[in-house]
Amino acid sequence: MYRIYPRYLSRCVVGASLESTEEEEAEDENKSAVEVSSMPKEGVYQIVGTLSEPESTKPYFAEETYAVSSQEELLSHLLECDIVLYNITEDTNQIEEATWAASALHREIEHFTTPKLFILISTIMTWAQSKPPDPEDPEIPFTDEDFRKRKAHPNFVDHINAEKLILKLGKTNKRKFLTYIVASGHQYGAEEGVLHYFFKIGWLSETPAIPVFGDGNNFIPTIHVLDLAAVLQNIADHRPRSHYILAVDESMHTLQQLVKCISKNVGPGKTEKIPKANAFLIKELTQMHLDMLFVDLRMESMFLKEIFNIKWVAQAGLVENIEKIVKEYKKSRGILPLKVCIHGPPGAGKSTIAEELCKHYKLHCIKISDVISESIANLEKTVTSKELDSDSVGEEGEDDEEEGENVNAAQELLAEVKESMEQNAGQLEDQYVIRFVKDKLKSMPCRNQGYVLDGFPETYDQAKDLFNSENEDEEEEIRGKMPKFDKLIIPEFVISLTASDEFLINRIINLPEKIVAGTHYTQDRFLQSLNLFRESNTDDNTVLNYFDELEIHPQFIDVAKFEDPENRFILKEIIKEIGEPRNYGLTDEEKEILERKAAEESLVREAQEKAEREHREAKERAERMANWEEWNKHLEEVKRQEQELLEAQSIPLRNYLMKNVMPTLMRGIIECCKIRPDDPVDFLAEYLFKNSSGIE
Known part of the structure; x- marks a missing residue:
């Protein structure tokens, strides 16, 4: 998150927050947070500074970067700046440098040619041990005016000492050297900061529930990183009289509410409470992370409401803006879903290639037979578990009521499915197959990582029913006669394997008997499947035509051309077309x-x-x-x-x-x-x- 604040400020016009934003608020409110400051303008803040990783390339938004080798060299650069910004919320090593920089600049006040502004981004953890403003009413929140009574968490004493020193240095000569402390709530947005652990385990879909540490009833002050950047912009423009700014949004969410919201929108939808002691066993969470997650503070910023002019990205907090936050999270981390459909005749190697692609890209393989059996098993499980959890209380009551409705719906659907299979010699009608597959594609794992569809849909009508958008608000047609479709589940890549009948028949004939036995590769069944495939792919209403209409043009690969029984060369061709994986990589x-x-x-x-x-x-x-x-x-x-x-x-x-x-x-x-x-x-x-x- 280091680069977000300077990147934001690099696109802010100096003094812009002093003007009214009524016209801006009338603009489209659906812009993503990243787009809030996407248009560069003249008269913007010029960004210079050092890099946390000196070997990295210069950010595009920076005018200049420095690789300093001594404090004297760093001081010479600081003296050239009008505004100095230090962030000590992420790296405690910055505390010592920030206090030195403020002290060194203070010693040079007499030599200043222009007034200088020093802003320290600190944390609300310097309030963690504060006594409530009104012991008789614990719901009354802390405000900016209570900062003199604040008491830091034992592990954040260095932070509060830095705050006090820098505030003191700013009182000597306010005309030449102003200092401000910004006590930031726990930051989220983009890479999600301290909450990233919950986003990640939810996205990975490896656990049935996301953990909540303790009872989860502790209140956690938060702020979106771009809203924090807007606070910095306002300080630079307004130069307020109060030099201690509490930067929190208007939400007062508990840890349980935050984790539950993340679970529903990224993860399995469920949470489980675990003892706080167990949290210390989680490798991904540092001591600082745990201290921040265990904080219990109700806070309200009066300055942000009454004085500052902020065009909020998430004024109401994470829970109310979760859809936008999830989009930011996936985009900033580069973990966008990868959706692939494999099409081709029987015997072309679709299943083998689909499985290998899933291994390479860490995707979910969608085989129709597996989806059907899994869906029926889930329905039976839901029906047999009618009894609600008697221990559920409070908010869980709504979940129990919803679960009861799901049980009734599952009973009806299961009965219909079994009747359909009995009437069709064990085969399931398309309407149920499509329903099951659509539910699978909309499941959180497929929405997070993506999927590989193995040989389905087979016809134009199946494709239309499967990917048809159920949102009535969307336009029915885009660009002429393009059918409406559900962007959430539509494949991004369509790979069509081609081969002659002679090649496919020879390939099946040469398969060992133990592989052929019990499959559709037996002579009669294979020829029947091949003829059916050719019939459904010879007219103008084929599944490939459907994708062409949506401008998702299939990539055709001639299987016979490669003479590759293990499909290694074919996989290389497909991987070359799809590109690099879009996931976290290896843990x-x-x-x-x-x-x-x-x-x-x-x-x-x-x-x-x-x-x-x-x-x-x-x-x-x-x-x-x-x-x-x-x-x-x-x-x-x-x-x-x-x-x-x-x-x-x-x-x-x-x-x-x-x-x-x-x-x-x-x-x-x-x-x-x-x-x-x-x-x-x-x-x-x-x-x-x-x-x-x-x-x-």
Whole structure:
């Protein structure tokens, strides 16, 4: 919410709130809160400042942003501004900087070239421990004039100390330095602030009831963020005498009323009271959130009524403006519903693709058979639970009366449905099927996340009856002959799968028998379904013609073109057409589960790779050893064979030496021993030379 106030002020004409707004109030009151300040004008406030995330891009509404590295640099920028605005309701770290900034500016008063205005957005939590203005009448609310008696919640002492300091600094020289404290009620609108937890669990549709902490009878002062921005605009324009402004709307709703309203318009429609102690176990709620939700204050702002000129977005509070608030919430969070209709002949893969789309986008898969069985089961459950809860008192009495009417209606409808099925051999007439499907599409989960319609409607008349608008106030025709339709449930995307009969028949023939058994894919039933589909999609009044008339043009995908039994490429084409998911994305727990799963898979994969590597290395080592032994054996055999060859080749030479050389050599050696010449070698050589004539 940090950017909402400067964005709002960037479109406000300086001094505009000093003028009468009677003409503005006569304008269309149906504009959404976001559109209140949508038209930029000349002479508007120029927005400059620092970014909470320095690496983020500069907002479009800001003239300039600063990345300051020191207090001296920040002070130099503050001195250039006429109005300084600090918000300490969301980030307690801003308290220290806000008090420093006010003190630093106060020290520079003598050097001001123009008067400066310092506005601190604080919280009504600095009133949380205040004693009632009139102990004898607790219904009398606090007003702006009671601010001197306020007593802060123990966890908001720093907030009240900052308020007191900044108010004190503004009393020194009011001509040059004015300070104002805006005690804001709990803010809602856009991303919903402290109430976001209830909006989120309601939108997710994961619980049968939204929790109320304690008895829920504590009063919570609130204000829409754009109304708070309008208060800031009025302070800048009016410079009121009172420097403490209580910024709350005119509602006095309890926690139970707020949660019940959110549940009915976003969630399951029911609430359940849980002990306050259990609230501390909820991870999404911080200590500050819980302190704010447990506050019990009746407050009324006299300044906003009597002095300020505010064009209210939600003057009566959240409950009275819930439809507009829900639209803002979904738009600002980007969690708009995604509605898809899958059309195509039997065997084209509609159900598989629908299920995969639902997994990818976190949508609700609408299968006609499931819807019928679920609706009948719900009717039977409603009928069998006639007894009302005897513990219900007060406001719940109205709910009990309404539930009793629902039981009677359910009895009548269940009887009609059973009679219809008996008369039509177990088949249900279109009027009941369409009623059940329409109720399903209008259910809060489908309105929140969206849906994928699996192969229904099949005909033009079914589509017209299903999506026909029941609101008589709407125009019957738009743009010529366009039929009227219910924008709440009409699909945004229509995907039509196409394929030839030959392709579809071959695909069914090749399916395993265990898949075909008991389904409409048996030969007789499949051909009958295929013929019926072709007959209902050959004239000008087809279901696709209906969507064309509404300018929801189908995307045609030829299944045979992809040759993709698992539909992966088809899914990529559809996802490319539809775009990114429109939901909260993964929660911290889901991210942790995926990371843990990925880590486990990585460990398993690494273990498998290690085992495979070790097995491969062992195998290679064994092969090397076997090869080494084989090579050694081969080498020994070669050596043996060489030795035998050498020995065989040396026999003639040895015989020759023994017969012709050795006798003469032996005689020469004997002779050498007798004579003992000085050079025995030379003697032997000479002896052999002289006696060589006898050698052959």
